[in-house]
Amino acid sequence: MKPRDTMKSAARIRSSIHEVLQVDFVEWNQVDSYMDDLNQVLDEIHSLGESAPAAALDLIWRFIKMIPAIFNNVHDECELAMFCSDLAQEAWTLAKKAGNPIEDSASRLLDAYAADAHDTCRFDDVLDILAKARLNREQRRMLAVAALRAAQAHPKAALELRAFADKCSQPAPDRAGRSRRGRKVA
Numbered sequence: 001m002k003p004r005d006t007m008k009s010a011a012r013i014r015s016s017i018h019e020v021l022q023v024d025f026v027e028w029n030q031v032d033s034y035m036d037d038l039n040q041v042l043d044e045i046h047s048l049g050e051s052a053p054a055a056a057l058d059l060i061w062r063f064i065k066m067i068p069a070i071f072n073n074v075h076d077e078c079e080l081a082m083f084c085s086d087l088a089q090e091a092w093t094l095a096k097k098a099g100n101p102i103e104d105s106a107s108r109l110l111d112a113y114a115a116d117a118h119d120t121c122r123f124d125d126v127l128d129i130l131a132k133a134r135l136n137r138e139q140r141r142m143l144a145v146a147a148l149r150a151a152q153a154h155p156k157a158a159l160e161l162r163a164f165a166d167k168c169s170q171p172a173p174d175r176a177g178r179s180r181r182g183r184k185v186a
Contacts, residue, residue, distance in 0.1 A: 006052040010059060013048060016041045017063050021070055028075040035079050039086075046090060053098035060091040064112050067122075077120045085125035088112065092129055102139050106130055106146040114154030114161060127164050137171075144168035 020041050026034045045063070049056030064087060074080045088109055095105035113126035130143060144165040151161035 006048070006055050009044075009048050010052075010055045013041065013044050013059050014062065016044065017059065017066065021066050023070055023073050026070075026074045031074065031076040031079050034074065035083060038083050042083075042087060042090060045094075049090075049094045049097065053094050054100075057091070057094040057098045057100060060087065060094055061108060063087060064091060064108065068112075068116060071116065071120070071122060077122070081120065081122045081124060084112075084122040085129075088123055088126050089129055092133065102135070103142045103146050106143050107149065110146055110150035110161065111153070114150050114157035117154065117157035117160060127160070131164070131167065140168045 020037050023034070041063070045056050045059050048059070067084065067087070071080065091109060092105060094100075095102075109123070109126045109130065113121070113123040116122055133139075133143075135143065147161045147165035147168060151158040151165070154161070
């Protein structure tokens with residue numbers, strides 16, 4: 001995609017993000033339609049990410065930053081949590097594709113998780129997404145550092161984030177279920 005076309009697409013999607021998040025309240029009988037609207041914007045970002053991952057990643061970060069404004073405006077929290085999980089997964093995928101530093105991407109996702117951790121936690125899957133990422137020892141260390149920083153910034157989620165940092169600091173199991181040191185991992 002040409003840079004000019006990328007800029008036009010990004011501007012259109014940015015406008016769609018703002019538009020879809022301008023809701024007063026979504027009643028139970030409107031949730032499916034609203035989720036379709038949110039997913040359509042996410043699909044547009046995904047499509048842009050095929051040719052311009054950095055531009056798509058900027059849009060994902062904007063979406064993640066803005067979506068908490070509607071958290072209490074949608075009747076079905078479960079549907080919104082599933083969408084936020086998809087949003088976080090797409091952010092992680094695009095971040096790798098765009099070459100965004102792991103520590104920056106993890107910090108942003110952990111902040112989204114922590115900011116809502118003791119409410120309904122629509123970004124509850126962030127820890128699983130990050131834990132399942134195939135990372136080398138240094139990348140896991142960076143992930144642990146990001147989790148500890150998020151714990152300092154978000155005291156309400158500090159316990160979960162410190163436990164996650166400890167988990168990241170453990171040797172990664174290999175595919176046979178053994179740690180890299182040869183011990184069997186449960």
